[in-house]
Amino acid sequence: MIKMDITTLGGSLFGTIPLGDIVLYVTPFHLFMFATVIVFTCLIAISRTETQIEAKFKSLGNNAVSVGLAEFKIRRFLSIVCGLATAGAMITGDFFNFILFVALIGIVNIGIVSAVKQVDVLDAAFQYGLGAMISSLPLFSAGAMMLAATGTLSLFELANIATITPMMIFSAVLFLIGVAGETGIAPFFATKAEMFRTPGSPFLLIIHLSSLFITIRAIEIILIILT
Amino acid sequence: MAIELVPQFVPDIFLSWYAPAVYTGFIVAFIGLMGIAIAKKDIHILILTDIVGLSMLVVVGATGTDLAEALILPGLVVELAEIMAISEILVSREMRKNNGSSSLLPLPIVSDMEIMTTAPNFLSLVLIGYGVFLTGFTGGAVAGAGILLYIFSKKSRGLPVLVIDGIGAVSGLAWCLWIVGFLLFFIAPEYWLLSLFMAACGLLLKVASKLGLIGTLMREEYKRE
Numbered sequence: 001m002i003k004m005d006i007t008t009l010g011g012s013l014f015g016t017i018p019l020g021d022i023v024l025y026v027t028p029f030h031l032f033m034f035a036t037v038i039v040f041t042c043l044i045a046i047s048r049t050e051t052q053i054e055a056k057f058k059s060l061g062n063n064a065v066s067v068g069l070a071e072f073k074i075r076r077f078l079s080i081v082c083g084l085a086t087a088g089a090m091i092t093g094d095f096f097n098f099i100l101f102v103a104l105i106g107i108v109n110i111g112i113v114s115a116v117k118q119v120d121v122l123d124a125a126f127q128y129g130l131g132a133m134i135s136s137l138p139l140f141s142a143g144a145m146m147l148a149a150t151g152t153l154s155l156f157e158l159a160n161i162a163t164i165t166p167m168m169i170f171s172a173v174l175f176l177i178g179v180a181g182e183t184g185i186a187p188f189f190a191t192k193a194e195m196f197r198t199p200g201s202p203f204l205l206i207i208h209l210s211s212l213f214i215t216i217r218a219i220e221i222i223l224i225i226l227t
Numbered sequence: 228m229a230i231e232l233v234p235q236f237v238p239d240i241f242l243s244w245y246a247p248a249v250y251t252g253f254i255v256a257f258i259g260l261m262g263i264a265i266a267k268k269d270i271h272i273l274i275l276t277d278i279v280g281l282s283m284l285v286v287v288g289a290t291g292t293d294l295a296e297a298l299i300l301p302g303l304v305v306e307l308a309e310i311m312a313i314s315e316i317l318v319s320r321e322m323r324k325n326n327g328s329s330s331l332l333p334l335p336i337v338s339d340m341e342i343m344t345t346a347p348n349f350l351s352l353v354l355i356g357y358g359v360f361l362t363g364f365t366g367g368a369v370a371g372a373g374i375l376l377y378i379f380s381k382k383s384r385g386l387p388v389l390v391i392d393g394i395g396a397v398s399g400l401a402w403c404l405w406i407v408g409f410l411l412f413f414i415a416p417e418y419w420l421l422s423l424f425m426a427a428c429g430l431l432l433k434v435a436s437k438l439g440l441i442g443t444l445m446r447e448e449y450k451r452e
Binding site for chain 2: 019022096100103104106107110111113114117119122123125126129130132133134136137140141143144145147148150151153
């Protein structure tokens, strides 16, 4: 089996930022992901919401669904928080910090759609919230069990551990389950797209974007730990 | 491999408790999940989901080191934030369905007890003194309980907005103090004593003023008749 460590996955190591126990490491992969998310967050921060036009059933009229100013402000704020949390998850060098960022993204995703007026969207958001809350069990358990199995949570240290114990594998499986549930991807929640079928487009897209980025980074972390 | 991680002075019985604690957490979560599968009403599902979330705390707490303790608090906060967000969704959905509205806090309640007019001065003084002596989160909670008791049981109402805003501002500034103290831990570990005291006093002021603010708001609501 090929030994995958930080440099084979992320390119050459530019350096580390030691903050006491937490050591951030900078590679081209992480920098690129971080910069992309920051650019998207800036675009979202300066954009305005669209007004959705719905055709009326059994008549020829149109129905414009727009977003009020108060709701617009709350939604923009939560989207920026979501973008910053995603950016943080891209650059972090700590296993538990990543878990916390993922959990924060889950909460903020619920918050973004919590004020919409469509019952269907609220229904989907409620189901997603239940899934996210249940999957916080495997997510946080993964962090605690990784700590119990190896004695460290720093990815920089975890990459250097030579022997893989069964408990580390179990913890990584739990981590995968937790991330999948928290970002709302297929085996847990197939209808996350229902959540953003509501006006206020650019802000709602961060729900989707964050889960894509988180999935990529989670796979990288699992590869770092297990190989 | 796993044994080498544990220092020598940890008794064997603590080590042998790890596996039963983890199993307990997973079994509780499994029971909660079965309950979710059976339950029909949304509110029941929400409450049962909380059981699954709490069993997460059992699994995290099973590790039992200082770092695991640092993992429990964020876990608890995330747990609370999620259940609040989901219940907000549930409330807003039911409102949408029924086109109705109800107050968030079904107050006022009538309670007229003698202890609320005679004791608060002394009790709150003792609580605040003890809280300042403790410092940190616990001290903040104790001192805050004192302030809450005092404000809640005072008869006069109609506190000027400036005072409420002032308490909020103290809370915010104390929060900054806590964050700066925490950051200093990482950047300059040699000033650990300074940063420890900054964090402890900041947390004391923050928690105390936040609880006092709750007392103010509740009193305003409660004395309205």
